Amino acid sequence: MTDISDILEKAKAEGRNYLLEPEAKEIIVRYGIPITKIKVGGDLDEVLKYAEEIGYPVVLKIVSPDIIHKSDIGGVKINLKNKAEVEKAYKEIISATKRFKPDARIVGVLVQEFVPQGTEIIIGVSKDPQFGPTIMFGLGGIFVEILEDVSFRIVPITKRDAKEMISEIKGYKVLTGARGKEPCDIEAIINALLCVSKLAWEHQEIKELDLNPIEVYSKGLKVVDARIVLEG
Ligand code: ADP
Ligand code: MG
Numbered sequence: 001m002t003d004i005s006d007i008l009e010k011a012k013a014e015g016r017n018y019l020l021e022p023e024a025k026e027i028i029v030r031y032g033i034p035i036t037k038i039k040v041g042g043d044l045d046e047v048l049k050y051a052e053e054i055g056y057p058v059v060l061k062i063v064s065p066d067i068i069h070k071s072d073i074g075g076v077k078i079n080l081k082n083k084a085e086v087e088k089a090y091k092e093i094i095s096a097t098k099r100f101k102p103d104a105r106i107v108g109v110l111v112q113e114f115v116p117q118g119t120e121i122i123i124g125v126s127k128d129p130q131f132g133p134t135i136m137f138g139l140g141g142i143f144v145e146i147l148e149d150v151s152f153r154i155v156p157i158t159k160r161d162a163k164e165m166i167s168e169i170k171g172y173k174v175l176t177g178a179r180g181k182e183p184c185d186i187e188a189i190i191n192a193l194l195c196v197s198k199l200a201w202e203h204q205e206i207k208e209l210d211l212n213p214i215e216v217y218s219k220g221l222k223v224v225d226a227r228i229v230l231e232g
Contacts, residue, residue, distance in 0.1 A: 001010035002054070007019070007027055017207075020065065021110060025182075032195045033192050035223045036113050039053065039054065040107065044087065057080055057114040060111060061112070062096075062110075072174040074093065074100075119140075120141055121138065121216055122214065131154045133155040133204060136151070139175075156197050206230060210227040213225060
């Protein structure tokens with residue numbers, strides 16, 4: 001069993017059942033799923049230092065227990081190419097957050113590498129009152145939101161289940177290289193599904209998990225955004 005108790009206990013001690021993006025990402029990294037490089041800066045100087053370390057272009061995101069959907073309030077700025085752009089984005093993110101909720105608790109600003117677009121997928125976990133944790137797979141964007149083209153299994157899943165979850169969605173061809181696009185790394189998706197299943201099985205205190213989006217490439221994948229809600 002992978003130990004994530006330090007992260008869960010910190011949230012509990014602060015009276016939160018919602019994990020911040022860097023916390024959720026730390027958990028999934030421990031379970032073996034690749035993420036974008038990230039660092040949380042407490043002020044502008046730190047954010048600029050981390051942007052240099054990670055390398056341009058970068059993305060900035062608000063880290064606040066009061067902001068769940070970050071881009072809805074102007075809390076995400078992508079593809080920042082230099083120091084001046086980071087400085088401007090930092091100020092805009094802080095003021096957008098304060099405008100949305102004047103007393104919002106701001107933990108910091110997350111700096112991450114700007115990753116190239118691949119094929120977007122999502123993996124989720126929710127709790128079924130009868131069957132316990134269930135895992136969901138789908139393609140990102142309109143495929144999930146409008147077409148509801150997703151597959152579900154009860155956790156824990158086998159490798160065979162993971163393969164079926166991927167191939168049974170209607171949009172499967174998007175992953176295998178339709179219209180001259182390179183095929184996606186299906187093995188990497190299978191691995192991510194198995195890792196999430198293991199996490200949800202071993203830590204049933206997780207009520208909801210959302211990896212949305214995950215960028216999948218011809219080789220490998222990267223989780224771009226992660227959200228975890230705990231029971232209680
Ligand atoms: P939200 O809380 O609004 O879901 P996200 O972290 O998902 O915020 O960011 C919103 C969108 O910005 C993502 O769906 C993705 O398209 C883009 N994005 C976020 N982080 C990155 C990144 N590191 N590289 C490239 N694009 C990103
Ligand atoms: Mg998101």
